[in-house]
Amino acid sequence: MKKLIAVAVALVSSTAFATIIYKPGTLCDTKAGFCADSQGVSVGITEMELGAKAGKKLMAEINKVGINDFDATTFTMSGGLNCNTKEKKCYTNRNDKKVDVKATKTLFGN
Numbered sequence: 331m332k333k334l335i336a337v338a339v340a341l342v343s344s345t346a347f348a349t350i351i352y353k354p355g356t357l358c359d360t361k362a363g364f365c366a367d368s369q370g371v372s373v374g375i376t377e378m379e380l381g382a383k384a385g386k387k388l389m390a391e392i393n394k395v396g397i398n399d400f401d402a403t404t405f406t407m408s409g410g411l412n413c414n415t416k417e418k419k420c421y422t423n424r425n426d427k428k429v430d431v432k433a434t435k436t437l438f439g440n
Contacts, residue, residue: 349361350407350409350411350433351365351379352432352433352436353379353436354436354439355367355368355436355437355439356375356379356436356437357407357411357413357420357433357436357437358375358376358379358380359407359408359409360380361408362407362408363376363380363384363387363388364376364380364384364388364405365378365379365380366402366405366413366415366437367437368415368418368437368438369402369403369415370401370402370403370404370405370415371388371402371405372402373385373388373389373392376388402415403415403416404416406423406424410422410423410424411423411430411433412424413433413434413437415437415438418434418438419434419438420433420434420437
């Protein structure tokens with residue numbers, strides 16, 4: 331069974347200055363240091379958008395969990411935004427399941 335990982339939780343302790351970059355098909359969290367597309371968390375996109383250092387840091391976090399146990403399809407950004415690529419939806423947070431329209435449209439075009 332794949333472990334769900336909230337990448338941002340491992341990388342960020344405060345959400346006060348969370349910065350999400352919205353580009354069609356991509357969301358990047360500059361504070362947490364990772365990016366994702368409609369397939370999930372992406373080391374390649376993270377490197378392209380946030381730099382090699384961010385890509386290496388993300389890969390180190392993935393390796394902590396274990397490449398076989400890392401589920402890139404569900405992720406939480408530092409401001410609480412939670413996306414599930416299997417459902418093709420982003421939520422304002424993991425608990426209340428209120429759809430975040432802007433993030434969902436940006437990432438999935440819905």
